[in-house]
Structure formats: structure tokens, C-alpha cells
Amino acid sequence: MVSAPRVSVRNLTKVYRTRRGAHVALDNVSLDIDPAEFVVLLGPSGCGKTTLLRCIAGLEEPDSGEILIDGKVVFSSKAGIYVPPEKRHLSMVFQSYALWPHMSVLENVIYPIRNSGKPQREAARRAQDALDKVGLGKYAAAYPGQLSGGQQQRVALARAIVSGDGLVLFDEPLSNLDAKVRERLRLELLSLQSQIGFAAVYVTHDQTEALALANRIAVMDVGTVAQIGAPEEIYDHPVSRYVADFVGSANELEGTVVGTGDALRVRTAFGELKSANFPKSIAEGQKVSVMIRPEHCDVAADANIDNRITGRLVRSLYLGAVRQHFLETEGGELLITTQAPVTANADGNLTVTCPPLRVHVFAQGT
Amino acid sequence: MSVDSAAPSQSGFTWWSRSGLTPFSFVLWLTLGLMALLIIYPLGLAIVYEYDNIVASFHSLVDGPLSRTVPTVILNTLIVVFGATAIALLIGSILAWINERSDASLGFIGQLLPLCALIVPPVAGVIGWAVLLDPRAGLANFALRNLLEHFGITMRTGPFNIYTMWGLVIITSLYTVPYVFLVVSAALQRVDPAMEEASRTGGAGPIKTMMRVTLPAIRPALAASLLLGVISGLSLFSVPAVLGGGARIDVISVYIFRLLQSYPAQTGPAITLSIGLLALVQILLVLQNLVTRPGRNAAISGKGFRATPVRLGKLRWIAYAVAVLYLLATAVLPILGLLLVSLQPFWTPAVNFSTLTLANFSFVLFENRQTVSALINSVTLGFIVASFNMLVTGAFALHFARNGKARKLADILTGIPATIPHTVIGVAFILAFSREPLRIYGTTAILLLAYIVMTLSYAARAAASAAASIGGELSEASRVSKASDMKTLWRISLPLAMPGLVAGWIMVFVHTVGEVTASAFLSGTHNPVIGRVLLDLWNFGNFPQVASLALVITAISASLVGLMLFITRRSQRLTTS
Ligand SMILES: Nc1ncnc2c1ncn2[C@@H]1O[C@H](COP(=O)(O)OP(=O)(O)OP(=O)(O)O)[C@@H](O)[C@H]1O
Ligand SMILES: [Mg+2]
Numbered sequence: 001m002v003s004a005p006r007v008s009v010r011n012l013t014k015v016y017r018t019r020r021g022a023h024v025a026l027d028n029v030s031l032d033i034d035p036a037e038f039v040v041l042l043g044p045s046g047c048g049k050t051t052l053l054r055c056i057a058g059l060e061e062p063d064s065g066e067i068l069i070d071g072k073v074v075f076s077s078k079a080g081i082y083v084p085p086e087k088r089h090l091s092m093v094f095q096s097y098a099l100w101p102h103m104s105v106l107e108n109v110i111y112p113i114r115n116s117g118k119p120q121r122e123a124a125r126r127a128q129d130a131l132d133k134v135g136l137g138k139y140a141a142a143y144p145g146q147l148s149g150g151q152q153q154r155v156a157l158a159r160a161i162v163s164g165d166g167l168v169l170f171d172e173p174l175s176n177l178d179a180k181v182r183e184r185l186r187l188e189l190l191s192l193q194s195q196i197g198f199a200a201v202y203v204t205h206d207q208t209e210a211l212a213l214a215n216r217i218a219v220m221d222v223g224t225v226a227q228i229g230a231p232e233e234i235y236d237h238p239v240s241r242y243v244a245d246f247v248g249s250a251n252e253l254e255g256t257v258v259g260t261g262d263a264l265r266v267r268t269a270f271g272e273l274k275s276a277n278f279p280k281s282i283a284e285g286q287k288v289s290v291m292i293r294p295e296h297c298d299v300a301a302d303a304n305i306d307n308r309i310t311g312r313l314v315r316s317l318y319l320g321a322v323r324q325h326f327l328e329t330e331g332g333e334l335l336i337t338t339q340a341p342v343t344a345n346a347d348g349n350l351t352v353t354c355p356p357l358r359v360h361v362f363a364q365g366t
Numbered sequence: 367m368s369v370d371s372a373a374p375s376q377s378g379f380t381w382w383s384r385s386g387l388t389p390f391s392f393v394l395w396l397t398l399g400l401m402a403l404l405i406i407y408p409l410g411l412a413i414v415y416e417y418d419n420i421v422a423s424f425h426s427l428v429d430g431p432l433s434r435t436v437p438t439v440i441l442n443t444l445i446v447v448f449g450a451t452a453i454a455l456l457i458g459s460i461l462a463w464i465n466e467r468s469d470a471s472l473g474f475i476g477q478l479l480p481l482c483a484l485i486v487p488p489v490a491g492v493i494g495w496a497v498l499l500d501p502r503a504g505l506a507n508f509a510l511r512n513l514l515e516h517f518g519i520t521m522r523t524g525p526f527n528i529y530t531m532w533g534l535v536i537i538t539s540l541y542t543v544p545y546v547f548l549v550v551s552a553a554l555q556r557v558d559p560a561m562e563e564a565s566r567t568g569g570a571g572p573i574k575t576m577m578r579v580t581l582p583a584i585r586p587a588l589a590a591s592l593l594l595g596v597i598s599g600l601s602l603f604s605v606p607a608v609l610g611g612g613a614r615i616d617v618i619s620v621y622i623f624r625l626l627q628s629y630p631a632q633t634g635p636a637i638t639l640s641i642g643l644l645a646l647v648q649i650l651l652v653l654q655n656l657v658t659r660p661g662r663n664a665a666i667s668g669k670g671f672r673a674t675p676v677r678l679g680k681l682r683w684i685a686y687a688v689a690v691l692y693l694l695a696t697a698v699l700p701i702l703g704l705l706l707v708s709l710q711p712f713w714t715p716a717v718n719f720s721t722l723t724l725a726n727f728s729f730v731l732f733e734n735r736q737t738v739s740a741l742i743n744s745v746t747l748g749f750i751v752a753s754f755n756m757l758v759t760g761a762f763a764l765h766f767a768r769n770g771k772a773r774k775l776a777d778i779l780t781g782i783p784a785t786i787p788h789t790v791i792g793v794a795f796i797l798a799f800s801r802e803p804l805r806i807y808g809t810t811a812i813l814l815l816a817y818i819v820m821t822l823s824y825a826a827r828a829a830a831s832a833a834a835s836i837g838g839e840l841s842e843a844s845r846v847s848k849a850s851d852m853k854t855l856w857r858i859s860l861p862l863a864m865p866g867l868v869a870g871w872i873m874v875f876v877h878t879v880g881e882v883t884a885s886a887f888l889s890g891t892h893n894p895v896i897g898r899v900l901l902d903l904w905n906f907g908n909f910p911q912v913a914s915l916a917l918v919i920t921a922i923s924a925s926l927v928g929l930m931l932f933i934t935r936r937s938q939r940l941t942t943s
Contacts, residue, residue, distance in 0.1 A: 059842050083847040098843035102861045110846035111857070163848065 003072050005032040006167055006199040007056060012065035014051055018095045025051040026062065027223035036165060038200045042246070043220030049203040052220075053169050056201065057092050058085035069167060086115070090167040091160035095175060096115040099144035105131065106140040109246070112163040130162040133153075133192065137257060150181040157189065161196055168201040172331065186212055207247050211235070219243045237277065241362045245292045249293045251334055255361075260284050263356050269331025273354075274306045276296050278361035289362045294324070296358035297336040300351040307359060309334060310351040313344040380461035385667075388850060391765060394474060399760050402779050404819050408645075409790070410638055412797035416685055419634030420641075432635055434925070435616070443618040445531060446606070451595035458546025458558045458591065463576070465547075466554040468678050470685040475693060477931070479571035480544045480551075482696040485763070485924045487880030488541040489604035489900055490916035492699020493535055496705045496912065505703055508715030529612035540603050540696050542598060546591040552588030554580075566654035589657040593650050600643060601787035603883035607901055610863040618643060619789040623886055626796060633797060640793045647785055701920060726914040737903075737915055740894040743810060745922075746880040747895065751817040752871045755825035760867045763833035765851070767841070773830070780826030783819050791816055792887030793873025816884045821874045828873060833859070865933050872930040877922045 014026040025048045033039050041049045053061040056067060058074065061082055067075040069090065074083040091112065099108050109127035115122065131137050134154040144152055154174060160168050172184045190213065193200055204210055210217050211231045217240075218228040227234060227243045238244035241252070255273070259265035264275040264282060268290055275290070282288060300308060311327030311334055325342060327334040327350060336352055344350045404699075415418065425434045454943055465476040472479070486494075498506040511521050527533065554795040557580065565575040581588075606617040618639060624638040678685055707713050709722040730737045759780065766772040783791075795816050800807040806815075836859060844854040860867075886896030903912045 057842075057846050059845065083840075086848040086850055088846075089848075090846065092843070092846040094839045094843055096837065096839050098837070098839040100840060100843070100858055111844070113850070115848035115853070156875070159843075171845075304402070311432070 003365075005068075006035045006070060007031075007035070007201070008066070008068040009052070009056065010066040012052070012055060012067065013143045014060065014062045015056055016046075024223050026055070029225055030064075030225070031218060031225060031228065033167075033199050033201060034219065035199050036191075036193075036197045038202065038213055038215045040214035041201065041203045041220060042205065042207060042210040042217050042218045043226075044205060044246070046222070047220045048223050049205075049220055050171055053171055053201060053203055054094075057090060057169055058083060058088050081271040081330065089165050090163050090169060091163060091175040092169040093153075093156050093160045093171065097144075097156045099152055099155055099159075101144050103143075104140065105142050105144065105147070107249045108144065108155060109162050112159060116163055116170050125163055127158075128138045130158040133161075133195075136156045150177055150185065153177060154186065154188075157185075157192070161192060161198065164196070166198055168198050168200050170200060172203055172205070175204070175206070182209075187214070211247070217247075219246055237334075238360065239279075240293075241289050241291065244360060244362070246292055249335070251294065253290050253332065254364075255288050255290045257282060257284050257286045257288055257361075264361055266290055266359075266361060269333070270309045270329060270334070273359050274356040275359035275361045276356040277359060279363065282361060282363060285307075287364050289364055291360040291362070292354050292358065294335075294337040295322070297334070297352040297354045299338065299342050300353045305353045306356055307354045308351055309353070310349055312348050313342070313350045316342070325350070367933055382813070388851065390652065394758070394762050396780060398762060398776060399792050401758070401818070401822060402782075403784050404815055405786070405822075408794040408798035413641070414792045415801070416633055416637050418447075418791055420638050421634075423632075423634030423638045427635055427638065430631075435621075435821075436635075436639075438614045439621045440617055441560050442531075443600070443616050446534050446538055446615075446617050447596055447599035449535040450542055450599050451592060452548050453535065453539035454595050455540035455592060457688070457692065458543045459550045461543070461692065462547050462550035462554060462683045463580075464689065466551055467580075468682070468685060470682040470698050472680050472686075472689050478693065479689070479932075480548045481927050483541045483544045484876050485907060485927050486697045486700065486920050487574040487604075487876075487916075488602065489608070489880060489882045489897060490704065490920045491541065491696060491700045492537050492605045492608045492917050493900070493904065493912055494703040495533075496612075497713065497909065498699060498703040499526045499533070500612075501529070503528040503713055504528070504621055504713045505697075505706055505717070507716050528608055528837055531615060533612070534606060534617075535616060536611065538602055540692075541602065541605070542595040543595040543692065543696075545598060549587050549591040549594065549773055553584040557583045558713040558818070565600055586657065589654050591631055593654045595648055596650060597785065597787060600647065601789050601883055603789065604897070604901075605888055607882070607886065608927065610903055610904070614824065619787070619883065622789055622793060626793065628636055636793055637797060638792045643787050644790050647787060651785055675769070687760065701917070702924060704917050704920075709911055710910060713909040713913075726910040727918070728912050730914045730918065734896055734911070735741060737899055737911065740896050740899040741915075741918070743813075743894060744879045744896040744919075748875040749812055750814060751821060752825075752874040755821055755874055756829065756867050756871045759822070759826040759829035760854070760860075760863065760870075761834070763829040764836075764855055764863060767833050767859070768838070776826070777830070780822050782823075783821075784823035788820055788881075788883035791820055795884070796887055807888070808890055808892050812888050813893060813895060815883070816888055817878045817881065820884060821877050824877060825870055825874050828866060828870025829863075832863040832870065835866060836862045865936070869930045869934050872926045878917055880923060 009029060009031040011027045012026050015023055016023045018172045024096065029048075029052060031039075031052075041052060043049055051060060054077070055062045056069075062075060063076065065075070065076040066073065066077070066351065069088055073079065074088050075083050077079060078329060090195065099105075100111075103111065106124070106127055108128055110120075113123035113126055116124075119357070128140060131140055134157055136154050136158065139147065139151065139155075143360045144155065153176075156173065160170075174185055186209065202213060214231050216228055217231055217234050219226045219234060221242055224354065227239045229237075232241060234247050238247065244250055245252070253268050255266040255268035257264060258267050258272065260283065262276070264278050266273050266275060266288060273290060278288075297309075309327070310327060311329030313325060314328050317324040322337045322339060323341060325336050325338065327336065334352070342350060422431075427436055461472070461479060464470050465479075478485075496504075498504050502528070507524060507526055510525055514521065522920060528537070565579045570578065590866045601619060603619045603623070606615070606620045607623075610620050622636050622639050624645075625639075629712050642886060706717055708726050709724070710717065710727070711721060711723060731741070732738065759776075762776055763773070766776070768799035784905070795812055796807060799805065799815075802912040807813045840862065841854050841859050844858045845851070849857065879896060881895075882901065885895045886901055889895045889898035896915065900912055900915055903915065
């Protein structure tokens with residue numbers, strides 16, 4: 001890392017105390033976000049994504065740990081520092097847009113600039129600029145109640161980018177919109193980010209969105225970060241079954257390791273499979289989980305390739321971009337996806353292969 | 367506020383931030399604490415000062431000179447309060463049921479019903495009925511006698527006499543109906559009609575369904591409105607003060623008032639009876655809590671429903687008639703009576719339309735020093751009290767919108783005054799503030815303090831619901847847009863809550879201007895207010911002036927309530943568009 005991180009979260013713990021007892025929403029979470037980096041927090045509902053975001057924003061006070069923004073401590077339980085949201089120099093986009101209904105679109109966008117002490121004229125100019133950027137220049141005088149959901153979300157984006165902060169937080173900003181609008185806004189968001197160069201922390205539980213937007217993805221398990229890395233890394237080298245399962249779809253099966261070395265040999269219901277994608281700690285005789293992604297299976301052309309699985313082709317679905325096929329094998333069902341149509345041989349069977357690098361092996365229980 | 371926003375951001379936890387207190391919230395707590403003190407201090411002080419008199423009064427109440435009258439007074443009070451509440455419970459629930467569940471939905475009248483007691487202050491309403499149904503000079507009685515004469519029935523008085531127990535009970539019940547209507551309507555809105563429909567499809571008729579399903583489901587609401595009715599009935603002063611004299615029927619609030627007015631003032635018995643009154647209300651509160659203990663009534667679910675209305679058929683016209691009759695009785699008829707009397711040089715049942723004059727209004731509004739200064743005082747006090755209470759409760763509700771504990775504590779504090787009959791507040795204030803260190807009896811200040819206490823609950827409830835309608839993310843969005851908490855309050859929360867706060871302001875204002883109970887106790891020639899002056903004029907027999915003044919405050923109240931309806935409707939339109 002050349003430059004200092006924009007945001008540094010260190011050993012953050014947040015406990016909600018309710019009448020029903022204490023709930024650990026964040027458990028010793030650490031995370032660094034570089035300037036101009038787009039980090040996506042991905043995880044199932046209730047895993048603490050919003051809580052982490054709100055702690056960074058200063059809307060929630062953590063129980064312990066430290067948060068630094070641009071090298072400045074904004075929260076530290078040890079030093080007893082808590083900087084309120086308005087002094088953290090960041091912006092946030094809320095899931096509900098949170099536009100102020102009593103202010104016009106322009107007034108909504110001017111508000112944060114005025115609050116950072118800029119004169120009215122400059123603020124108005126910058127606000128108009130920002131609205132033009134998100135394509136809503138014409139709507140400056142309208143009120144939020146008169147805009148569509150997508151337009152409202154654009155105003156919220158304009159309001160967040162307008163004050164020129166180095167850090168923008170997004171809490172599922174696109175989840176209320178339909179698929180088409182969502183895709184378009186995603187692109188706009190990326191181009192805005194590359195124009196302006198802010199660091200983004202973006203919460204979602206939509207994996208497609210995460211993969212599309214992120215420089216790095218942080219996959220969260222309940223209260224913890226399960227894995228953080230580039231989208232390819234998360235997708236191709238998940239460190240646990242949990243991560244593999246959450247990102248992309250997967251065929252999963254149990255197995256026992258029967259041979260180690262450069263490649264692992266695992267006995268499974270599909271027969272013996274060779275894997276070149278496994279943690280170092282795996283030992284012979286160990287029970288493991290095996291994961292194969294549907295799109296990594298090829299219809300076998302060459303009889304000499306490893307990891308051959310044969311099954312009866314029971315159903316093929318045409319999904320537009322890809323085709324999905326269900327194979328019934330002796331060891332259970334296998335799902336594969338292909339670009340081209342496949343045909344079974346005369347007895348209705350199909351044989352597929354999967355390269356050892358694409359066969360993931362995890363210690364059981366991860 | 368300046369300390370808060372100028373504090374260096376890394377100075378570490380100050381004492382303030384550690385305790386979660388900012389200077390602003392500290393001021394809020396302080397104000398609320400002072401207001402709590404204003405509730406407790408007078409009562410406590412009165413008891414301490416009058417301790418000897420209280421002890422002595424036991425003797426006179428049990429076997430002294432008062433022992434002969436007090437039991438009658440208590441009996442009268444019970445008859446009036448429970449009789450009126452029972453009637454109000456019946457009428458109010460029927461109206462609520464018609465409005466919520468039948469196909470005779472009342473529409474605009476349904477919106478007006480709960481506001482009746484605001485539009486026409488009870489004191490104006492009862493005076494209106496008195497001029498209609500006075501046995502001799504009552505306008506309605508006179509008209510009826512003329513009518514009966516055509517049938518050969520001749521009467522010198524009557525046929526109705528308002529100065530009776532029946533008169534007291536019925537007029538009191540008129541002004542208790544809105545409480546019942548509001549509470550029962552709210553409850554009906556929350557009862558899942560599916561329960562009722564299940565009963566209907568199970569073969570039970572509408573009446574049986576109502577008795578077996580609907581009524582039990584809204585039992586907590588019925589208990590709550592019973593209690594509300596009793597509390598408001600116990601402290602309703604205007605009806606017995608206007609009618610009780612002629613009927614020679616004393617109820618407790620008027621009796622206590624007269625104990626204090628007699629010479630020498632019998633403070634001991636007065637405060638003892640007040641404490642008894644307070645105790646009665648608190649016991650009723652406990653009983654109500656027992657009845658409505660959660661879990662025993664699992665019927666209520668959260669969402670708003672629209673029930674398939676019960677078809678009333680021809681009965682629908684009866685339903686409409688009940689509603690219209692109620693509106694006539696609370697508003698239209700008394701106003702008509704007041705109007706006819708106020709336009710005459712003197713009160714006579716035979717209205718001579720050629721001598722109608724506006725002289726009484728101009729006298730009351732411009733010439734009579736007592737009524738003019740009463741109007742000025744009442745309106746000024748209403749303005750200050752409404753503004754102060756809404757400011758404090760509004761700031762509190764908005765500032766602590768996300769702090770459940772603070773809100774709960776404030777709820778409890780601000781809820782107390784609603785459980786103290788106004789008579790008790792009047793007595794306590796007189797006794798506590800007639801001597802050092804705070805000798806303010808006879809000044810407008812004492813009225814100000816009393817009104818602030820008495821309307822605190824209304825204000826707090828209005829403020830809480832106004833604050834609850836704003837989503838938390840709107841103010842959070844302001845915080846991350848670099849606005850301090852004070853600025854957020856000012857620029858975001860306050861404007862958004864404004865319609866609700868204004869509605870609350872109007873409620874408090876109207877209540878203050880039409881207040882009679884504490885006004886009778888605390889106001890005098892040096893600090894006249896409308897409530898007191900109305901009673902005085904009535905007792906001195908200046909009927910045309912009473913009628914004009916009563917109409918003036920009715921006009922003020924009605925136009926403000928109209929404004930309130932307009933504001934709330936418009937803000938509903940804004941937020942739903
Ligand atoms: N104010 C609160 N009081 C008590 N518990 C809370 C509070 N806010 C969140 N929680 C709990 O903390 C956990 C994490 O909540 P959080 O809102 O961070 O989840 P999330 O990952 O954003 O989920 P989603 O995807 O559904 O938005 C949840 O179990 C939630 O119940
Ligand atoms: Mg969330």
C-alpha cells in the first residue's frame with residue numbers, strides 16, 4: 001500500500017443491548033479502505049453491514065475499537081474519542097433515499113455544501129453541477145415527492161457527491177429500484193466515482209451488484225468479515241464454504257481425502273475427484289466439503305481428462321444468456337451451465353469434466 | 367449550543383458527551399424537571415402548610431358541621447359523573463361503531479364529532495342550553511309552550527327544566543362523548559375485522575357478533591374511555607357551576623370552590639376533599655390498568671384494515687339521525703340560543719325581531735373593562751401557554767426521537783397532569799402560592815403556571831405524534847450532511863413536524879381560552895380571564911353579555927379548529943403525494 005488508507009477500521013465491536021439480551025452485531029471487525037477504492041460489504045440479512053456503515057458514519061457508537069478517516073482518529077474507545085457525523089467529512093446515501101420532502105431538489109443538494117461553510121452562490125452552482133451530472137438538471141425546482149424512485153435516488157447520489165468528500169457510504173441504495181434502472185444507475189455510479197475519485201463503502205446483499213461494482217468485496221458472516229479480496233479472488237478462491245456458497249451458485253458434496261500432494265484426491269459420491277484448489281492444512285483421511293461451480297463443468301470431449309462425471313440428462317433450461325442442465329448421477333444431482341446447447345448420447349447420458357483447479361476443497365465446518 | 371458545535375472534535379470525552387448530555391439536552395431536561403416540580407410542588411406545599419387544618423377537617427367532615435352536606439355532595443357527584451359517563455359511553459361507542467363499521471359512515475360529521483368539545487367550549491354550550499331550557503324564560507321552552515297551546519295544553523313553566531339532576535347529567539354527558547368516540551374509534555380501527563367476519567360466517571348475526579366478538583375485543587378501550595370520562599366529569603366545573611345553582615345541586619368541584627370562597631375560607635376541608643378526589647382518580651387508574659393488562663386481550667393486530675361494512679338498511683337513517691342530533695345538541699342549538707339572547711337588549715323568551723341589536727357585542731368587546739381585559743388576558747395566556755408548552759414538548763420529542771428511554775421518562779412526567787382533576791390543581795395552586803416565597807395569587811402569573819401544568823399532557827401527546835411521523839433517516843441524513851444536531855433540529859425535524867405541532871398549539875390554545883375550573887379558583891378582579899368572567903356575569907344575571915362573550919370565544923375556538931383541520935389535511939396531502 002503506497003498511500004495511507006482512507007478509512008481504517010480496527011477491532012471494532014458493537015453490541016446492541018435490548019430487553020431480550022445483548023446482541024453482538026460487530027465482533028472485532030478490521031478493514032482498510034484505500035483512497036478511490038470501491039469496497040462492497042456483502043452478506044446476508046442481519047449480519048451487521050448497516051451497523052458497520054453507521055459506525056463509520058458516526059451514527060452509531062461502537063463499544064470498542066478504533067476508526068480512522070484520512071489518518072485522523074474519529075473513534076477510539078481507548079482514547080475516549082467520538083467525533084460526531086457532521087465532522088467526519090463523509091457523505092452517505094440511505095436505502096430510503098432520505099430526501100427532505102420540505103425542500104426542493106436543489107435545496108436538498110445545496111444543504112451539505114452550505115453546512116461546510118461555502119457561500120450560497122458557490123453552493124448553488126456546485127449543486128446545479130451535481131444535478132447535471134446525474135441528469136436531473138431540469139428538476140432542480142421540483143420537490144422530492146414529485147419525482148420517481150429512480151430520480152429520487154439520483155438526487156440522493158447528487159447530494160452525497162456534491163460536497164466533494166473523499167468518502168461516500170452507500171446503504172443498499174439501489175435495492176428499491178427495478179432491475180433496468182438499477183443496472184443503469186450502477187454504471188452511472190461507477191463513472192461518477194472514477195470522475196470524482198471518492199472512496200466508496202457500499203452495502204448490498206445482491207452478489208451480482210457486488211461483483212459488478214467492487215474493487216474489493218468484503219463478505220460478512222454474522223458480525224465478522226469472512227473474506228475480503230478482489231471479486232475474482234472471492235469468486236475463484238473462496239476461503240470457506242460460507243463464502244463460496246454466498247458468492248455464485250455451487251454444487252456441494254462431502255468427501256474424504258485419499259491422497260495429498262500437488263493435487264488432492266478426494267473420494268466423493270461422484271467418484272474420485274482431483275482438486276488443485278485447497279487449503280494447505282488439509283491432511284489425508286480428513287473429511288472435507290467439495291464445491292464445483294456449474295459454469296466450470298465442460299461437456300467432455302476427450303476421454304483422458306480428469307474428474308469425469310456421468311449422469312442422465314433430466315432437464316435443460318434455456319435462460320437466455322446461458323443454459324442450465326440437470327444431471328442425475330448415481331451420487332446425486334449435478335447442475336451445470338453452458339453457452340451452447342448440449343445433447344445427450346443414445347442412452348440419455350452425458351459426461352462432463354471439471355478441471356482440478358476448479359474443484360474447491362474446504363475443511364468441513366467452514 | 368455554541369459550546370456543542372465549537373467543541374474541538376478530538377478533545378476527548380468531556381463530562382457532557384460521556385453522560386450523553388449536550389448543553390441543549392441539559393436545558394431540555396432542566397425545563398422538564400422544572401415543569402415536573404410545578405406539578406408536585408404546589409400539591410406538596412399545600413399539604414405541608416395546611417397539615418393542621420387537614421387534620422382538623424377530618425373532625426368537621428366526620429361529625430362536624432360539614433358532615434351533613436358532604437355525603438349529599440359526594441352522592442350528587444357520583445350520580446352526575448357516572449350517569450354522564452354511562453350515557454356518553456353508550457352514545458360515543460354507538461357513534462364510533464357506526465362510523466367505523468357500518469355502511470352509514472359519517473364522513474365529515476365523523477371528523478367533526480371528536481372536535482365538538484373544542485369548537486364549542488363546554489361553558490358556552492351549557493350557557494346556551496340554560497337559555498334554551500330555563501323553565502320560565504327558556505327560548506325552547508317558550509316555543510314549545512306556544513306549540514302546546516294549539517293543542518289546548520297551557521303551561522306557565524316548562525315543559526323542560528334544565529336545572530335538575532337530569533339536566534346536569536345529560537349536558538355533562540354531551541361533552542364526554544368526544545373522549546369516548548375518539549378512544550373507541552381508535553380501538554375499532556385496530557381490531558382485525560376478519561375476527562368479526564369469521565363470526566358472521568360462523569352463523570352469528572351482527573348483534574351477536576358485536577356482543578360476543580367486537581365488544582370484548584375493545585374492552586380495554588371502553589375501560590380507558592370510562593376513566594377518561596370520569597376524570598373529565600369530576601373536574602368539569604362549568605356545567606355544575608352554571609346549572610347547579612338553579613338546581614340547588616352541589617357537586618364536589620363546585621363545593622370545594624365554595625369552601626374556599628366562604629369567609630373565613632375553609633381551606634382544611636377543601637384540600638382534604640381534593641386529596642380524596644385525587645385518590646379516587648388514581649385508584650380508578652390502577653383499576654383500568656388491571657382491566658387492560660396486556661395479554662388478556664390478544665385481539666388487536668397492528669395494520670389498518672378496511673372492514674366490509676355492516677349493512678344497516680333502513681336503520682341507516684336512524685344512525686344518521688343519532689349523529690345529527692348529537693351535533694345539534696352540542697353545537698348548533700346552544701349557539702342558536704346564545705345568538706338569540708346576545709342580540710336582544712335583555713333576555714326574554716319572546717324574541718322581538720325588530721329590536722335586535724349588536725350593542726351587547728360592542729359592549730363586551732370594547733366597553734366593559736372587565737370583559738375586555740378578560741379577553742386580552744385569556745388570549746395572551748393562551749398564546750404564551752400554547753407556545754411554551756409546544757416549544758418544550760416539541761423540542762423534547764424531536765431531540766430525543768431516537769432515545770427510547772428519555773422519551774419514556776418524559777411520557778410518564780408529562781402524562782401526570784392528565785390524571786389530576788383541575789379542581790385539585792386549582793386548590794393546590796391557591797394554597798401554595800398565596801404566601802412566601804412565591805406570593806403570586808391574584809396575578810396572571812399564577813394562571814400562567816396553572817395553565818401550563820394543565821395543558822402539558824395535550825401538548826406532549828401532540829408533540830410525540832408529530833415527531834413519530836418523521837423517519838429517523840431524515841435527520842441522520844442531515845447529520846452526515848455536516849449539520850450539527852441543533853441545526854438538524856432547526857432545519858429538518860422542526861419544519862417536518864410543524865403541521866403536527868401547530869395542531870397541538872391550537873388544541874392547547876383553545877383549551878386554555880375555554881378553561882373554567884382553575885380559572886374560577888385562581889382568577890379574580892385583578893387577573894380576570896374569560897372562564898371566570900363568564901361565571902360571574904351569569905351569576906349577576908347579565909345574560910345578554912354572557913351570551914355575547916360565550917359566542918366570542920366560540921368563534922375564536924371554531925375558527926382555530928377550522929384552521930387546524932385545514933393544516934392537517936393539507937400536510938396529509940403533501941406527504942402522500
Ligand atoms: N438499534 C438496534 N437495536 C438492537 N439490535 C439492532 C439494532 N440495529 C441492528 N440490530 C441488530 O444487529 C444485527 C445487525 O443489524 P444490521 O442492520 O447491521 O444488519 P444488515 O446486515 O444491515 O441487514 P440487512 O441486510 O437486513 O439490512 C441484526 O441482528 C439486528 O437485529
Ligand atoms: Mg441493512
